[in-house]
Amino acid sequence: MAKLFNVSSSPHVRSEETTRSIMMDVAIAMLPATAFGVFQFGLHALLVIIATVFACVVSEYAFEKVTKKPITISDFSAVVTGMILALNCPSEIPLWIPMLGGVFAIVIVKQIYGGLGQNFMNPALAARCFLLISFAGKMSSFTLDGVTTATPLNVMKTAWKAGESNLGVDLMAMFIGKIPGTIGEVSVVALLIGAAYLVFKKVISLRIPLTYIATVAVFVFIFGRQDLNFVLAHICGGGLIFGAFFMATDYVTSPITPKGQIVFGILLGVLTGTFRLFGGSAEGVSYAIIISNLLVPLIERYTLPVAFGKEGKKA
Incomplete structure (x- = not known):
């Protein structure tokens, strides 16, 4: 009878996927946005990406x-961190600034806390917030066709606060990507192609991204303007699509429970809407994700499913 039973240690459910294969899929998914960013902004944008990944x-x-x-560089996680950070930077930024951010992301946020799987917040976004605080001018200066100009979110926020009916933005240009912004956030269509690849490969679930985007839409509709163009501009503008599909879904810093992912997405949406409408900046995705990362342990604590057969709390 003893031969009929084999006792082994967990995990008992295994997958052929590895950290390397998942990270490679994420890197591949970012290639459409990367290619468009280089096409849109030129050679210096490519140098920013290469330099940041190298750092x-x-x-x-x-x-x-x-x-x-x-040595874990072969798992491609550092490459993904570098790509995300670079795509969140302006195209004309001096190379040493995102390279410094890359060092901060890997050494301070990732490795000091034990490496991949131990970091309590997204390393690339933590580095971006560090750069936004340290080099605010360089990180918020955007150009298009060689001309420094405001992003659509800034234009729209100014018009909205002034009570103007014309928002001053072109939705089609925002969807395609013919707008100023960071290297990787401008083209919604390129980002959606990459997101579709991640969903097809089952690297991510749509639970967090769709909850996040829907919450932002509802928030800006209620507290901003009851105007479909206004809502769509907020969805297409800034880093919302990039953040929802490529950063908020990070395995390490997002909840693992289904209910927790819904709560996480709602929290992200409320924070992003609050920062965009009532904050000093027109954007807010990076700070929203970082703050929500810190609350993930609390979210998981209250959304963890009760084990089968375990007695619930008595009233």
């Missing part, structure tokens, strides 16, 4: 070499 990979290798830890 992240070298930082990870150097830190692990010095601390005598296993």
Whole structure:
């Protein structure tokens, strides 16, 4: 009888997917937005991406070499961090600034806390917030066709606060990407192509992205303007689509419970809407995701399913 039973340690459910394969899929999914950003903004945008990825990979290798830890650069997580950070930067930014951000993301946010899987917030977004605070002018200066200009969200917020009926934005241009902004956030269609790839490969679920985007839409409709164009401009503008599909879905810093993911998406949407409408900046995606990352343990604590057969709390 003893031969009929085999006792083994968890996990008992296994998958052929590896960290490397997942990270490679995420990197591939960002290629349409990357290609459009380089096409839109030129060679310097490509140099920003290459330099930032290089800084992240070298930082990870150097830190692990010095601390005598296993070298993990082959898992592509540092590459993904570098790509996300670079795509969140203006195209004309001096190369040393995103490279500094890459070092901060890998060493301070990721490796010091134990490496991949141990970081309590998204390293790329933490680095972007660090750069926004440290180099506000450089990180908020955007150009299009060689001309420095305001982003559609800034234009729209100014018009909305002034009570003007004309928002001053072109929805089709925002959808295609012919607008000023960071390298990777401008083209909604390119981002959606990448998002569709991630969903097709089952790398991400739509639970967080759709809840996040829907909450932003409802929030700006109620507290902003009861105007479909206004709502659509907020959805297409800034880093909402990029953040919803590529950053809020990060395995390490988002809830694992289905109910928790819904709560997480709602929290993201409320914070983003609050920052955009009532904050000093027209954007708010990065700060919303970072703050929500910090609340993930609390969200999971109250949304963890009760084990089958476990008695519930007595009234």
